[in-house]
Amino acid sequence: MNISLRRGERIFINGAVLKVDRKVCLELLNDVTFLLESHVMQAEAATTPLKRLYFIIQTMLMSPNDCETALQLCREMFISLSSSAHDPRIMEGLRTAVRNIEDKKMFEALKAVRGLFPVEAELMASEPEGAREVA
Template sequence: MNISLRRGERIFVNGAVLRVDRKVCIELLNDVTFLLENHVMQEEEATTPLRRLYFVIQTMIISPNDCDAAVALCRETLVSLSGAAKDPRIVAGLGAAIRHIADERPFEALKAVRAMFQIEAELAASPQTEQRGAA
């Protein structure tokens, strides 16, 4: 896999934070877990249930050697959100995230949760949110 980074951009690889001082292309030759800087959510941005879940999963990826508490919190959050969700798109997305976490594929779970942000925003903006059951 090839990743292009701009000057000053960071990438999180297997828990290490790398910052490049010039434009560079990195070729990953083996299986690694990584996050690009533009996919990293700051804690203060975790303002909704799905964004908080994203932040927890992100923590598992960024700190793989110290993620036991994050894994437990992730599982609790997934169960809680799954029980509360009424919208079938959210239910399906959470189901996918649960499977990915069970398969130890947190990056895939992160993508599944990120894909639901727009749905969550639409449900929150809808006057019928209580009837339709937002995440």
């Protein structure tokens, strides 16, 4: 797999953080877990239930050797979201994310959750001001 990075960009590979000082193309020759800086969510951006879930999964991907606490938080978040989510699109996306996490495919789990952000925004926009959770 080839990955192109711009000057100053970072990539997270198997828990290591690499920052390049010039435009570079990396060729990954084996099966690694990686996350591009453009897909990294900062803690302050995790402002909705699904964004918090994304942040937790991201933590597990970025620190694969130290993810027991994040995995427990992830389980709790799935339980909470499953009990409060009534939209079938959210439920199906959560099931997909769970399967990916069980298969240790964290990047795929992130993609599944990230794909739910527009649905969550749509649902939150249609709710009364006092009830701002995933429905």
